Amino acid sequence: MNARITFAVARRVLIQLRRDRRTLAMLIVLPCVIMTLLWWMFTDRPGPGFSALAPALLALIPFIVMFLVTSVTTLRERTSGTLERLLAMPMGKGDFLLGYAIAFGVVAAIQSALAVAVSTWFLDLNVAGPVWVLMVVAVADAVLGSALGLFVSAFAQTEFQAVQFMPALVIPQILLCGLFVHRDELPGFLHGVSDVLPLSYAVDAMNAVTGSTDPAVLGDLSVIVGFALAALVLGALTLRRRTA
Amino acid sequence: MMKNGVAIDALTVVRGGNTVLDDVTLEIPAGQVTGLLGPSGCGKSTLMRTVVGVQRITSGTVTVFGEAAGSAALRSRIGYVTQAPSVYDDLTVAENLEFFASVLGVPKARVDSCLALVDLTSYADRVVARLSGGQRSRVSLAVALLGEPQLIVLDEPTVGLDPVLRQDLWQTFHRLADDGAAVFVSSHVMDEANRCDRLVLMREGRVIADDTPSALLASTGADDIESAFLDLVGGAA
Numbered sequence A: 001m002n003a004r005i006t007f008a009v010a011r012r013v014l015i016q017l018r019r020d021r022r023t024l025a026m027l028i029v030l031p032c033v034i035m036t037l038l039w040w041m042f043t044d045r046p047g048p049g050f051s052a053l054a055p056a057l058l059a060l061i062p063f064i065v066m067f068l069v070t071s072v073t074t075l076r077e078r079t080s081g082t083l084e085r086l087l088a089m090p091m092g093k094g095d096f097l098l099g100y101a102i103a104f105g106v107v108a109a110i111q112s113a114l115a116v117a118v119s120t121w122f123l124d125l126n127v128a129g130p131v132w133v134l135m136v137v138a139v140a141d142a143v144l145g146s147a148l149g150l151f152v153s154a155f156a157q158t159e160f161q162a163v164q165f166m167p168a169l170v171i172p173q174i175l176l177c178g179l180f181v182h183r184d185e186l187p188g189f190l191h192g193v194s195d196v197l198p199l200s201y202a203v204d205a206m207n208a209v210t211g212s213t214d215p216a217v218l219g220d221l222s223v224i225v226g227f228a229l230a231a232l233v234l235g236a237l238t239l240r241r242r243t244a
Numbered sequence B: 001m002m003k004n005g006v007a008i009d010a011l012t013v014v015r016g017g018n019t020v021l022d023d024v025t026l027e028i029p030a031g032q033v034t035g036l037l038g039p040s041g042c043g044k045s046t047l048m049r050t051v052v053g054v055q056r057i058t059s060g061t062v063t064v065f066g067e068a069a070g071s072a073a074l075r076s077r078i079g080y081v082t083q084a085p086s087v088y089d090d091l092t093v094a095e096n097l098e099f100f101a102s103v104l105g106v107p108k109a110r111v112d113s114c115l116a117l118v119d120l121t122s123y124a125d126r127v128v129a130r131l132s133g134g135q136r137s138r139v140s141l142a143v144a145l146l147g148e149p150q151l152i153v154l155d156e157p158t159v160g161l162d163p164v165l166r167q168d169l170w171q172t173f174h175r176l177a178d179d180g181a182a183v184f185v186s187s188h189v190m191d192e193a194n195r196c197d198r199l200v201l202m203r204e205g206r207v208i209a210d211d212t213p214s215a216l217l218a219s220t221g222a223d224d225i226e227s228a229f230l231d232l233v234g235g236a237a
């Protein structure tokens, strides 16, 4: 591992994103629009609709968006030959992976800061705990999404195949994370399944921060980080210097 | 064992169930331009990938500067241009070179001199996606030259380039060889053969000739390399 190379990768990924206006809009503006839409849906209804769902959405968005962007970006890197070229250079696999994680972590931090700002200032979301914890969880979520996206890109030949992993890996997690049915109220088996899905912990952590002045999120956060690290290790295994 | 070149010994590579390289033995000396010629699909790219160390090998050995191909110590000493230009389409020419320069740890000044070498200085700020095919492969070539490599592996680098530029590039390859590098260039265009110091002719995964262009012409009695190739293939059949 080498800091110069790691930061060169991160910087290059950020320059690529900056040049791609449409993706940048999707990364930065879309989350705010979705939060606003959710708020709007509930404006004519009594009860805490928006406040109950917003924390889960703040956990889901960075995960989904980063999963998509990373799986397509790294697939491109695999098919265009740039990955082969980099691996023939003095670049460690860790430099490559960490570079991507840093770049998308930075984007996730900006993305979540904006979504949280819009939600708390304009949409009356009450965050009882410290707002920065909300952002730490969002960044961990985004890194998790990136790591998984990077891993699945090894199993896709085209960008079209890569985006198809999204519904397969992400929608079950959305259904079971507690957004629709409280996890405690799920049938026993499904509750067990939701216990091994990382997004459940992200949503739990977000709910804790918005609901309590002194939230205990360290446990949830370590699970998310653990999953992210495991996915990065799996991702590293798919980066082969020698191929058939 | 070659301390300053490449030694390939009894190399066999099987890809997708087919024997793509069949018992290839070959040396690529420093200080020369070695050309690898043969029809499309004969295994040129595969052979080059083994030299760079990105191809899984079935049997045999590939030794570069006395070390096994692909070992970590070699990575900063080899410049490799893949057949399809491997650069980032959404970065400018300069951004591409600056990125690879920081991966290699070479000073930014190298970026300018490599751009000049491939005649792309005036395109430095153009996004690669908006370059022609030939310009794009020159960007890829410039990246390979950044680290002042001692072994330069070029997979069909002159395809689709205009004759003047092709001439310039061949001069560049010879200058690099004169400075002591081992230059290994593939082509499926036989008329580029005369520009090489040494020629390796390949067909269906086997080396069918390995000599200087003039010795090849003399031994086959042919007028050009293309007829020499046909003579050799006819002789082998």
Ligand SMILES: Nc1ncnc2c1ncn2[C@@H]1O[C@H](COP(=O)(O)OP(=O)(O)O)[C@@H](O)[C@H]1O
Pocket: A244, B015, B016, B020, B038, B039, B040, B041, B042, B043, B044, B045, B046, B047
């Ligand atoms: N990724 C691959 N998997 C399996 N077979 C391959 C692969 N790439 C190339 N081949 C086969 O290997 C042979 C040699 O290919 P290649 O080395 O690219 O030849 P050349 O560069 O001379 O055109 C061809 O028959 C080709 O079909």
Ligand SMILES: [Mg+2]
Pocket: B041, B044, B045, B046, B083, B155
């Ligand atoms: Mg080829």
